[in-house]
Amino acid sequence: MSILGPVLIVIATVAAMEGVAYSVHRWIMHGPLGWGWHNSHHEDRHGPFEKNDLYAVVFALLSILLFMLGGRWWPWLWWIxxxxxxxxxxxxxxxxxxxxxxxxxRYVPRQGYFRRLYQAHRLHHAVEGRDDCVSFGFVYAPPVDDLKARLRASGALAERRSRHKDAWQPESGAD
Incomplete structure (x- = not known):
């Protein structure tokens, strides 16, 4: 096998993984089956790990399986x-x-691709719960203005603001 084949397999796999990650994030992690692990990612983290990190373990185990199968029988699986x-x-x-x-x-990007990616994912977390979220990709981010428009159209941000406003009550008798 020439080097071109494996390089193309690796590049194609990295590109395909964004689609897989989007789909898993959108329909499994934010779905009824996967929310039990993923909700920890949408809450404040206490300590270095969260239950959502188990998804990384699952993907690592799949990758290890591909290494094993590729090393034993089908070499192209190793490159995947x-x-x-x-x-x-x-x-x-x-x-x-x-x-x-x-x-x-701490590093917050101020411009370019990484800023857009940072903002898009922050907008993903702007919604409480698993519904009405936007931007499910991890290395591709739709335009931020489009995401903001989708959040406004869904009413999720107005609902969140209302909930937080109602949650704050001044103490009785306070000056």
């Missing part, structure tokens, strides 16, 4: 495992590190 692993590293650096600041330092 490499592509999944590369996507996992990208996810860890961009999503966990850049967006959710799970690094030991």
């Amino acid at each position: 495992g490499i592509g999944m692993s590369v996507y996992g590293v990208i996810y860890f650096v961009v999503h966990d590190g850049l967006v959710h600041q799970r690094w030991p330092f």
Whole structure:
């Protein structure tokens, strides 16, 4: 096998993984089957890990399985495992590190692609609960203005503002 074949398999797998990640995030993690793990990601984290991190373990185990099958019988599966692993590293650096600041330092991008990605994912978390969220991809972000328009149209932000406003009550007798 020439080097071109494996390189193309890895690149195609990384690209395909964004579609897989979008689909899993949208319809499994935010669906009734996966919300039990994923809701921890939409709440305040206490400690270095959250239940949602189990999804990374599942994808790592799938990648390991591909390495095993590819090493034993079908070599092209090994290269797909490499592509999944590369996507996992990208996810860890961009999503966990850049967006959710799970690094030991804080960096907020001020311009360009990373700013758009950061803003899109912050808008994903602007909605409480699993419904009416936007932007389910991890390395692709739709235009921020489009996401804001979708959030306004859904009424989810107005509902959130109303809920938080009603939750605050001044103490009786306070001056």
